[in-house]
Amino acid sequence: MAPILRSAATRMAIVGALVAALVSLAASCSDPSGSQQAGLRKVRIQLNWVPEPEFGGLYAAVQDGLMRQAGFEVEIIKDTGGTAVPQLIAQGVCDLGFISGDQILTLREQGGDLVAVFNVFDITPYGFMVHAADAPESIEAVWKGPGTLACESGLPAIKLMQAKYGPSGRKLVPWAGATANFLADPTLAVQCFITSEPPLMDLQKVPVKVFRISEAGYNPYTEVLAMRRGGMDDATLRRFMTAHQEGWRRYLAEPARYNPAIAALNPAMSLEAMNLGAERMREFLVTPWTRAHGLGSMDPRRWQAMVDALSELGVIRVRPDPASLMHWVLDPPTADTVVTPSGQPG
Amino acid sequence: MRRRLSVVLPPLVVALGALLAWESVVRVFQVPRFILPAPSVIAEAAWADRERLLAGAAQTAMASGGGFLLAVAIGVAAGSVLGSSRLLQRGFYPLALLFQMVPLVAIAPLLVIWLGYGLRSTTAAACIVSVFPVLASTLDGMRGTDPGLREIFGIHRAGRVARWWKLELPASIPSIVTGSRVAAGLAVIGAVVGEFVSGYAGQTAPLGIVVTSSMREARTDLVFAAVALSACVGFALFGMTSAAGWLLLRRWHASAD
Numbered sequence: 001m002a003p004i005l006r007s008a009a010t011r012m013a014i015v016g017a018l019v020a021a022l023v024s025l026a027a028s029c030s031d032p033s034g035s036q037q038a039g040l041r042k043v044r045i046q047l048n049w050v051p052e053p054e055f056g057g058l059y060a061a062v063q064d065g066l067m068r069q070a071g072f073e074v075e076i077i078k079d080t081g082g083t084a085v086p087q088l089i090a091q092g093v094c095d096l097g098f099i100s101g102d103q104i105l106t107l108r109e110q111g112g113d114l115v116a117v118f119n120v121f122d123i124t125p126y127g128f129m130v131h132a133a134d135a136p137e138s139i140e141a142v143w144k145g146p147g148t149l150a151c152e153s154g155l156p157a158i159k160l161m162q163a164k165y166g167p168s169g170r171k172l173v174p175w176a177g178a179t180a181n182f183l184a185d186p187t188l189a190v191q192c193f194i195t196s197e198p199p200l201m202d203l204q205k206v207p208v209k210v211f212r213i214s215e216a217g218y219n220p221y222t223e224v225l226a227m228r229r230g231g232m233d234d235a236t237l238r239r240f241m242t243a244h245q246e247g248w249r250r251y252l253a254e255p256a257r258y259n260p261a262i263a264a265l266n267p268a269m270s271l272e273a274m275n276l277g278a279e280r281m282r283e284f285l286v287t288p289w290t291r292a293h294g295l296g297s298m299d300p301r302r303w304q305a306m307v308d309a310l311s312e313l314g315v316i317r318v319r320p321d322p323a324s325l326m327h328w329v330l331d332p333p334t335a336d337t338v339v340t341p342s343g344q345p346g
Numbered sequence: 347m348r349r350r351l352s353v354v355l356p357p358l359v360v361a362l363g364a365l366l367a368w369e370s371v372v373r374v375f376q377v378p379r380f381i382l383p384a385p386s387v388i389a390e391a392a393w394a395d396r397e398r399l400l401a402g403a404a405q406t407a408m409a410s411g412g413g414f415l416l417a418v419a420i421g422v423a424a425g426s427v428l429g430s431s432r433l434l435q436r437g438f439y440p441l442a443l444l445f446q447m448v449p450l451v452a453i454a455p456l457l458v459i460w461l462g463y464g465l466r467s468t469t470a471a472a473c474i475v476s477v478f479p480v481l482a483s484t485l486d487g488m489r490g491t492d493p494g495l496r497e498i499f500g501i502h503r504a505g506r507v508a509r510w511w512k513l514e515l516p517a518s519i520p521s522i523v524t525g526s527r528v529a530a531g532l533a534v535i536g537a538v539v540g541e542f543v544s545g546y547a548g549q550t551a552p553l554g555i556v557v558t559s560s561m562r563e564a565r566t567d568l569v570f571a572a573v574a575l576s577a578c579v580g581f582a583l584f585g586m587t588s589a590a591g592w593l594l595l596r597r598w599h600a601s602a603d
Binding site for chain 1: 378379380381455458459463464541542543544545546547548551555558559560561562563564565566
């Protein structure tokens with residue numbers, strides 16, 4: 001035995017220190033927010049991007065206390081760049097997360113089992129943004145180039161463009177999310193969310209033209225809230241989704257009320273750009289389908305179309321039952337809760 | 347033969363043991379593929395996607411090799427200049443140290459703006475992260491030159507260039523080789539990080555792009571395959587540097603044994 005451990009007092013002190021360390025470790029692992037005492041269930045939600053209007057409904061539900069009223073203490077974790085959100089949800093690191101619909105399919109192929117519980121955009125806002133002076137006439141012309149196209153590699157939309165129009169005439173480069181490269185290069189086309197980058201350019205008085213990927217015949221669910229299958233029982237999920245859907249109704253009616261809090265979390269996007277983006281977002285969320293079935297609701301036929309597209313592209317080998325990819329627990333809207341195209345309750 | 351076996355066998359046995367343990371753990375605990383694929387699954391995925399992976403490895407090798415050579419050229423030149431004058435060293439060394447401190451992830455997007463997409467940016471990224479070890483080791487070599495030999499060169503009134511070429515540079519080679527070995531591994535890391543933001547995608551996408559696109563598709567098996575290949579590129583650069591060092595030192599320096 002080492003000489004220092006020979007003394008009983010020293011040994012007791014070391015054991016005492018170890019016990020104290022274990023106790024403090026256990027204390028730090030327990031819920032520090034006191035949410036359990038308040039009877040609230042803690043829910044960690046991982047974003048797949050920085051805070052922007054595309055998550056507006058969630059922020060509104062939290063800001064207005066709807067989540068607390070429903071019994072949830074919500075923690076929103078923003079993306080720090082390239083976060084593997086589907087894997088984090090499947091592993092239980094977070095309870096829910098925003099991902100692209102196709103990622104549910106690709107993860108399932110690799111042994112993960114997620115379900116979409118809420119869809120943000122009924123029409124995909126994904127598109128390509130080019131300088132107006134570049135002026136291609138169609139999305140096919142954008143694809144054929146010449147020039148450079150910054151896009152997220154591995155995106156099914158890009159594979160679909162390749163399958164439909166052949167190899168791109170543009171050089172494909174990574175999309176880092178910053179618009180600085182776009183401003184610096186007049187021949188650069190970039191992928192965009194129509195509700196995000198184009199408003200930024202408009203406010204900077206940079207003339208741009210935007211082409212929707214839906215013009216190429218592909219309209220996937222681009223942003224869904226997903227959870228592990230069985231991650232929440234139906235009653236709990238229903239409470240959560242009711243609050244989330246109400247958050248979206250409020251956000252669409254009055255985005256300027258909620259955007260300052262979102263802008264404070266994302267200094268890269270001005271409040272003005274967020275307000276403009278939120279205004280443009282409505283037409284992608286409020287559609288005949290969502291007016292009839294409720295904001296966030298999904299159509300199994302759209303999932304079927306996605307399964308077909310990804311299967312044809314060779315992205316997935318096994319074709320799952322489309323109904324198994326989503327889990328919708330809310331009722332259709334009533335006359336009081338339906339949202340009009342202007343975002344106001346009907 | 348026996349000596350060679352004693353060199354090759356231990357790392358092979360350790361690697362095989364680690365792979366076997368990995369395979370067993372994944373199979374016994376049924377770890378999902380998207381978290382940790384078994385080595386056999388990775389090998390299968392690598393074989394199925396071999397064309398894309400090899401094309402990617404070639405691109406990454408070009409960027410890291412080019413960046414590494416640039417780093418050696420710049421590092422030796424800058425180290426020699428700084429080593430020739432205390433004043434220059436005091437003035438510029440902290441600036442050179444900045445290259446070591448620069449978070450590459452933060453400046454990689456700027457490289458794209460300055461140099462454009464593709465090989466130029468990724469080569470520059472590889473060079474930036476690997477230049478400092480070469481510079482610092484050159485400087486150390488210069489400083490460590492035998493004072494007795496310096497005196498002899500002084501007695502013979504050797505010029506500054508002759509002193510550098512015939513005395514200081516040869517004396518610095520052992521430490522330059524050591525610094526270059528460190529730089530070889532760093533160059534691959536720099537190239538892959540550079541590719542994350544500036545590599546060309548498409549059929550001949552470099553390994554950095556293969557990693558990001560595979561990650562998005564939850565293809566952890568392909569991520570591992572790409573990482574293993576980038577490690578191979580690093581091993582190749584390291585091996586070539588060691589071989590070059592051996593060729594340069596074998597006749598006169600104990601470190602070549």
